[in-house]
Amino acid sequence: MSLELHDGPLEVEEISNRWFNEMKDKNYGAYIPFIGIVRDEDGISGLSFDIYEPILNSWFEEWQKKAKEEGAYLLMAHSRGDVPNHTSSYISAVVSPQRKVALKFINDFVEDFKASAPIWKYDLIDGKRVYAKTRSTALKGAGLLK
């Protein structure tokens, strides 16, 4: 398990350096990080996030199992609450013995993260949280109670 949640923007340098130092002597040949940065667009001052941790944890554990089967290992950090423009709300990384596995894995992992991780995003507009409904993806089985 290497999933960490932080209140507010991520301290990218601290997290990146710590992860790299933890991984560098484990004999992985490839370390592929992805760092998401909040963009200034559509008049927002930043983003804000709610997270449902029990399902996020089990979702991440499933991915960690898949990574292990490939000899890889996953790391992920995400923000809770408000994250201003031009700071980071999301970092993930994959390490593996070879580059190709890690490159494929980071892509598949981040794609599924977007579609399945129980995290809700809000735009910060004039100090208010506005749910980013049109950019969100319904989870498996949505509409069951309609």
Next chain:
Amino acid sequence: MAKVEFLGPLNRESIDVEIKSLNDLKNIFKDDKELAEWLEICAVAVNDTLVCSLDTKIEENDKISLLPPVCGG
């Protein structure tokens, strides 16, 4: 009593319900006009596992969660 929690942008207080299955919960919600639009797009978890059947049995002390569409990162 089972507990129903409304996650993320649903932004409602949890409620306790006396039900035997998710079908019963659907009936409880059927006259809630404010919730109707959300129910179209919400997934449902029982004890933190997503479920896909209205026949899912609900036991005493179960936790039911309504999860709106997600967007991490």
